[in-house]
Amino acid sequence: MCGIAGIFAKSPSQEIDSQILVNMAAIQHHRGPDNYGYCNPKDVGVGMSHARLSIIDLNETRGRQPFFLNGGHTIFAHNGEFYDFQRLRAQLTADGEYFVSKSDSEIVPHLVKRFGMQDTLPYLRGEFAFALFDEQEDALYLVRDRFGIKPLYWTQTDNNIVFGSEVKAVLAHPEVTPEFDSQGLFHQLIQVMVPGTTAFKGVNQVEPGHMLKITRENGEFQVQTTKYWDMDFPEADKREKKDEQYYVDGVRDQLLEAVQHRLTADVPVGCYLSGGIDSCSILGLASAASQHPIRAFTISFDNDDYDESKIAEQMAQATEAEQDVLQLNADLLYDNFARTIWHTERTIYNTLAVAKLMMSQHVTHNNYKVVLTGEGSDELFAGYPAFRKDMFLHGMEGPDEAQTDDWQKTLAESNKLFQGAMLPKDEYISDDIDSKVGFTPSCLQPWLGCSEYAFNLLCPERRNELEGYEPGSAIAERLDKNFLEGRHPLDKAQYVWIKTMLEGQILTWGGDRVDMANSMEARPAFLDHHLAEFAAQIPPEFRIKGSREKHVLREAMKGLLPEVLYNRQKFAFMAPPAHTDDKKWRKLKALFAKYASHEQIERAGIIDADYLDSLIAKQESPETPDADKVQIDAVLNHVLGIMVLHHHFIEQDISELAHDKAQQLGWVV
Secondary structure (H helix, E strand, O other): OOEEEEEEEOOOOOOOOHHHHHHHHHOOHHHOOOEEEEEOOOOOOEEEEEEEOOOOOOOOOOOOOOEEEOOOOEEEEEEEEEOOHHHHHHHHHHOOOOOOOOOHHHHHHHHHHHHOHHHHHHHOOEEEEEEEEEOOOOEEEEEEOOOOOOOOEEEEOOOEEEEEOOHHHHHOOOOOOOOEOHHHHHHHHOOOOOOOOOOEOOOEEOOOOEEEEEEEEOOEEEEEEEEOOOOOOOOHHHOOOOOHHHHHHHHHHHHHHHHHHHOOOOOOEEEEOOOOHHHHHHHHHHHHHOOOOOEEEEEEEOOOOOOOHHHHHHHHHHHOOEEEEEEEOHHHHHHOHHHHHHHHOOOOOOOHHHHHHHHHHHHHHOOOOEEEEOOOHHHHHOOOHHHHHHHHHHOOOOOOHHHHHHHHHHHHHHOHHHEOOOEOOOOOOOHHHHHHHOOOOOOOHHHHOOHHHHHHHEOHHHHHHOOOOOHHHHHHHOOOHHHOOOOOHHHHHHHHHHHHHHHHHHOHHHHHHHHHHHOOEEEEHHHOHHHHHHHOOOOHHHHOEOOEOOHHHHHHOOOOOOHHHHHOOOOOOOOOOHHHOHHHHHHHHHHHHHHOOHHHHHHHOOEOHHHHHHHHHHHHOOOOOHHHHHHHHHHHHHHHHHHHHHHHHHOOOHHHHHHHHHHHHOOOO
């Protein structure tokens, strides 16, 4: 729920402009259309604003943020949900704390008052990003949830720390000048980002599971970064192994509890439903726990190779859910491409992000604000084909010939559509990642393998800035060796994915940003940290048993799933690429003509137009192998995304747009 923004000045005497705060909330009105608020007391040098999506405590006066509490010494703004908050609120009330709302958000300032920030964080369960100013410490805290489900960006100007739920909220401050970062652009083109970075120079993300404490000393900011949580797989020789049924029962219990918590809302809660066991498991448990039929929202594509709606229908029937199917075609996907980039604020390799944006719009039009989703299951239970590949190559001792044949056959048959995206078409080795991890995980290889394309696509000036740059080295530097050393290879592969692709892709352009674009909150129950900590203890051979991925989860959910789902191998949920259909390819080329003509490319000074032309010609050639076309399709989407980003955020004055939006909404102070 919601969007937050704020300004922390170098001096307490510096006045914070009220209208700028409101403008920063207005530019992310889509995150919180129900109400807004701001707070900037005199002689404190800090201000916060908040655009509210009402889900818990619908009273617009009582639940309005930012909260100004603890005798005026604390300012607090929150985006997301805290679960089990009723129990915590009751305990704090019994200890003499007075609450002004029924909102889950308000527990944080009371917990911090009682325990301090560091000791408060273990109490917090859910998906969240928040800012808290403590006047007695003269400190601003910026905190993000354990997996990065909710976003939080920040930058430093000459006079201020500026932060917000979206990059556009940060750029809405007049002191922040939008400028592309060459390394950031390079990583946009290869899909995988360096954790904590963006495409924009000086604009950073608070990393998942991290807390920033920013203080003022002698007119300068001191920024202290603390990791408060990480995905901690046990060291291989210290793992306590129990029988399989123990883990099956534990997963079922933990997931049910996570789902029950995420059904908590003062508005109706639905579910996303694809043809995979992840969303089907969530729907099955939610239906069992609910007193009413669950509305299940399904995407249907106009390509049988990628469409899972028929399988999803079986699950909907089994649970007596009210299935709602949204049919998407090339026109809808490509006509909404540019709008999607405005919300993702990064490039996308596939129109799945557009499909998700269209689905959240459909959900909102059906008067739902909240859905439960299946994201996170593949990360916890090793569902992606890349994990099976790494398990076989690095995690098994002396597989025999029969095992080798079975593994190669099943992996190839079930993932031939995704060669070049979900699986590498060629091996790519990064020496620095090898040194840190022990091998280059297969999940990174398809994208690092695009480095030559990416380098040649950038204009000569940008290439000069990147001379000698090694993307694998930059990624490796952000991986914590303390959570890699001594771990099983499968644990390492999952850890790397969680730190890179989960946060930078699935939870960003596949999650929060396209969900909240239409004022809809998604709740990924699998990413409950209690469940995650239990899943980390599951032995690798129970996560992937033979060639069967997510074995423990399948067994835990066996009674809920129709037979076809219980036995079905992982199928990546992905929109049909442009090269698979002439109509889609024409729509993509029309977008290039609109946003990436030779004239526009020359004016932007980012892309090498000649190399782009050669890449498009290669994509159109019947001689180009399918796996190459999958990879080039992704790269072309990224190029288009960069040019749309340039149109949205560089050519336009975001601070003016934010002011105009506030005027349009009547948010004038």
